[in-house]
Amino acid sequence: MEKMAFISPTGHLGFTPIEKDSFYEGIKKRPDYVIADSGSCDIGPHPLGSNDHASPEEWQRHDLEVMLLESRKLEVPMIIGSASDTGADRGVDQYVAIIKELAEKHKIPRFKLGYIYSEVSKDILRKKIEQGVEIEGLGDRPNLTVELIDRTSHIVPLMGVEPIIKTLDFGADVIIAGRSSDSCIFAAPAIRAGFPKATSYYMGKVLECASFAAEPFMGKESIMGTITQDEVYVTAMHPDQSCTVASIASHAMYERRDPFYEHVAGGYLDMTNCSYEQVDEKTVKITGFVFYEDPIYKVKLEGAGKVGERALSIAGIRDPYTIKHIDKVIEWARRKVIERWGEIGEAYRLYYHIYGKDGVMGPMEPEKDVVPHEICIVVEAVADTFANAEVICTLGTRNLFYARLPEVRGTAGTAALMMDEVLRGKDGYKWTINHLLELENPMELFNIKMEEIGI
Amino acid sequence: MVKKMIDLAKTIRSKNAGVDHITFDILFRDRENYELVKSSKALTKEKIAKLYSIPIEQISDFVEYDPGFAIKFTLKRNRPSGSPGEMDLLGSQQYPPLFDIEIPD
Numbered sequence: 090m091e092k093m094a095f096i097s098p099t100g101h102l103g104f105t106p107i108e109k110d111s112f113y114e115g116i117k118k119r120p121d122y123v124i125a126d127s128g129s130c131d132i133g134p135h136p137l138g139s140n141d142h143a144s145p146e147e148w149q150r151h152d153l154e155v156m157l158l159e160s161r162k163l164e165v166p167m168i169i170g171s172a173s174d175t176g177a178d179r180g181v182d183q184y185v186a187i188i189k190e191l192a193e194k195h196k197i198p199r200f201k202l203g204y205i206y207s208e209v210s211k212d213i214l215r216k217k218i219e220q221g222v223e224i225e226g227l228g229d230r231p232n233l234t235v236e237l238i239d240r241t242s243h244i245v246p247l248m249g250v251e252p253i254i255k256t257l258d259f260g261a262d263v264i265i266a267g268r269s270s271d272s273c274i275f276a277a278p279a280i281r282a283g284f285p286k287a288t289s290y291y292m293g294k295v296l297e298c299a300s301f302a303a304e305p306f307m308g309k310e311s312i313m314g315t316i317t318q319d320e321v322y323v324t325a326m327h328p329d330q331s332c333t334v335a336s337i338a339s340h341a342m343y344e345r346r347d348p349f350y351e352h353v354a355g356g357y358l359d360m361t362n363c364s365y366e367q368v369d370e371k372t373v374k375i376t377g378f379v380f381y382e383d384p385i386y387k388v389k390l391e392g393a394g395k396v397g398e399r400a401l402s403i404a405g406i407r408d409p410y411t412i413k414h415i416d417k418v419i420e421w422a423r424r425k426v427i428e429r430w431g432e433i434g435e436a437y438r439l440y441y442h443i444y445g446k447d448g449v450m451g452p453m454e455p456e457k458d459v460v461p462h463e464i465c466i467v468v469e470a471v472a473d474t475f476a477n478a479e480v481i482c483t484l485g486t487r488n489l490f491y492a493r494l495p496e497v498r499g500t501a502g503t504a505a506l507m508m509d510e511v512l513r514g515k516d517g518y519k520w521t522i523n524h525l526l527e528l529e530n531p532m533e534l535f536n537i538k539m540e541e542i543g544i
Numbered sequence: 545m546v547k548k549m550i551d552l553a554k555t556i557r558s559k560n561a562g563v564d565h566i567t568f569d570i571l572f573r574d575r576e577n578y579e580l581v582k583s584s585k586a587l588t589k590e591k592i593a594k595l596y597s598i599p600i601e602q603i604s605d606f607v608e609y610d611p612g613f614a615i616k617f618t619l620k621r622n623r624p625s626g627s628p629g630e631m632d633l634l635g636s637q638q639y640p641p642l643f644d645i646e647i648p649d
Binding site for chain 1: 613
């Protein structure tokens with residue numbers, strides 16, 4: 090094959106609904122694949138830890154329906170990575186059920202559905218550690234321990250291209266994959282068709298966030314990538330958006346520590362010597378990428394574990410004298426909680442988010458001396474049970490009202506309570522695992538299923 | 545004349561880079577403004593540490609990216625993103641203090 094085209098309608102399927110017009114515009118150009126990733130670790134550890142989706146199923150179904158109908162009409166494969174926000178087995182099962190329901194609803198002619206489970210059991214990892222396998226921490230994290238695994242609820246590895254290539258080999262028309270590297274779901278069909286790895290991974294890298302690679306800023310619009318042996322062309326599909334040399338070069342930096350290297354399972358892409366050329370108003374051509382294989386095949390693991398149950402409440406302060414002494418007010422309220430519950434630590438946590446002062450940046454806030462005319466305080470308590478969190482949160486909020494300041498004029502309450510009510514937050518989770526695991530072969534943790542569906 | 549970063553840069557943004565880091569991008573429309581800021585040394589690891597009241601070791605990366613006319617740096621988070629007590633889940637509002645950095649002409 091000389092060239093191949095891929096349409097990318099969204100950087101996170103289901104997160105907010107796809108804008109359909111630019112997708113249909115791209116479909117008219119008859120791409121060879123329709124591809125989107127549906128997961129991200131940006132949504133925090135709660136969805137993976139609690140094994141739930143972060144986006145409403147209605148939006149997930151909307152996006153899957155739009156993509157499925159067009160890809161089946163064109164009779165080209167559709168690939169969805171990181172099913173249902175986390176790529177856990179729950180997400181794969183949920184999306185498979187939606188695809189089956191849509192096939193029936195629209196009476197789609199028979200097609201092959203392939204799906205790939207990727208969730209890894211805690212026992213498999215415990216066994217590896219017992220056998221002496223080192224599971225390397227990313228960044229400054231220490232290597233994985235059995236104790237960390239015990240504190241984790243669910244773990245997913247990010248698959249590389251191999252499980253997707255294998256599922257395409259089985260003849261899949263639609264693939265629902267567990268947790269995947271977003272660039273790999275695009276690179277897999279290109280590599281399978283014989284395009285070089287460097288070109289294929291670069292194409293995946295540039296397409297994975299859809300219209301974020303174009304300008305002006307728009308989300309959820311489609312972009313199209315076309316690959317040749319050593320070039321990638323990327324085109325914006327929205328009438329008012331363009332891929333420009335600046336937008337594509339700057340996208341290389343987006344959400345990554347390093348603009349030159351992109352690591353995937355099995356190797357890394359070097360973009361140091363990429364060159365960018367504007368070929369028409371909406372299209373940029375990129376060349377000059379190189380791919381290096383890792384000597385040992387490793388996948389990234391993500392894991393989240395429960396920390397406690399959460400309660401939240403909201404208060405406001407308007408008195409300028411009280412605002413000026415807000416640190417003393419908070420100290421008073423915190424002290425009152427500590428008197429009854431002991432020092433803050435493993436047993437419980439208490440956070441004061443002071444909007445108007447440093448609610449967004451905390452200790453990193455450089456504006457330390459500004460006195461706003463009002464501030465909002467969100468009190469967040471975390472404890473072993475919601476009942477305890479609720480009591481701690483109530484105590485920590487009501488005492489904002491009773492704070493003792495020597496010269497306060499308002500002696501009937503130092504805070505305005507929006508309500509005398511505590512809200513239940515989602516349970517608190519933490520990213521416990523962000524590690525690299527060596528695999529014996531790229532298929533080791535991935536389990537492919539095939540079914541024929543439709544009528 | 546002293547200019548401010550917000551007058552010279554096209555884009556100033558921050559965003560999570562994985563679960564343990566927040567990365568900052570300052571993008572310029574042309575080489576001229578990029579080179580002006582780059583050569584002024586108004587943005588260095590030391591200055592970032594001071595601006596954000598953090599130890600310099602918390603800055604994991606600092607890159608001047610010529611192909612994109614961009615300066616990029618990355619901070620380690622104190623806790624992984626989305627842990628209880630989180631203030632900015634996506635790390636998307638940590639950039640505004642960069643606006644007022646002064647660039648001598």
